[in-house]
Amino acid sequence: MKRALALLAVPALAISLAACGDNGSDDAKGPMSGHSMPASASPSNGGSQAQHNDQDVMFAQMMIPHHRQAVEMADLAATRAASPEVKQLAAEIKKAQDPEIKQMSAWLTGWGASVPSPGTGGMGHMGHGGMDGMMTDKEMKELEGAKGAAFDKAFLEMMIKHHEGAVAMARTEQASGRSPEAKKMAADIVASQSAEITKMQKLLKQ
Structure with missing residues (x-):
């Protein structure tokens, strides 16, 4: 048991x-x-x-001061230009580029990258390394001192150069960027500023 x-x-x-x-x-x-x-x-x-790469960051960090200078030039046209067409063009440039500055600043903040500080005089002190089309401090002072027809001519010539630089930078972003939003803005810049270049070239011939 x-x-x-x-x-x-x-x-x-x-x-x-x-x-x-x-x-x-x-x-x-x-x-x-x-x-x-x-x-x-x-x-x-x-x-x-x-969603982004170094090219996207560089595009935004360079295009922000580039746009700021264009807006600064456009502001001068409001009180110095003689041609209504030039004044209207300047207003359109400011209307388009102000929101783009804010958008690119928001991207950089979201990416953890630094946003270029304003009030740098168009970054002329940087020697324009890689900043295609940027006006020097001397050129900006000359534009500020011009009025009437002389201003119109100087503004158009400088803004054409400025736009050509922006288009070149935007094409680089289209080719090498990764952010879909940044590449779309680059495409918009190429289209809109190329059209404005053509318009300014016609105004110079009038």
Whole structure:
């Protein structure tokens, strides 16, 4: 009888040990499943980073001061230009480029990149390295001192050069950028400013 009870106790002990083993496995799985959370988060971070590249950052950081100078030139036309067409063109340039400055600034902030500070005099102190079409401080002072027909001629000649620089920078962004939004803005700049160049060239011939 005692022997039979002993034999019955063996499988009972085995079952008890198996149950303990199962609990231990669950505990082991807990930390492992916890470690899997950061791994699942990393692809989303990588995907966010993949939405832009260094070219996009450079495009925005260079185009912001470029646009600011164009707006500064356009502001001068309001009180110095003689031609109604020049005044209207200047107003259109300001209307188009002010919102683009704000949009590019927002991109840079979202990308964790620095936004160029205003009040740098058109960044003429940088020597225009890579800043196609930027006017020098001397040129800006000459434009500020001109009035009437002389202003109209200087404004058109300078803005054509300025626009040509912007178009070149925008084409580089189209070719090498990654951000869909930045590349779309670049395409818009190429289209709108190319059309304005043609218009300004016609105004110069009048």
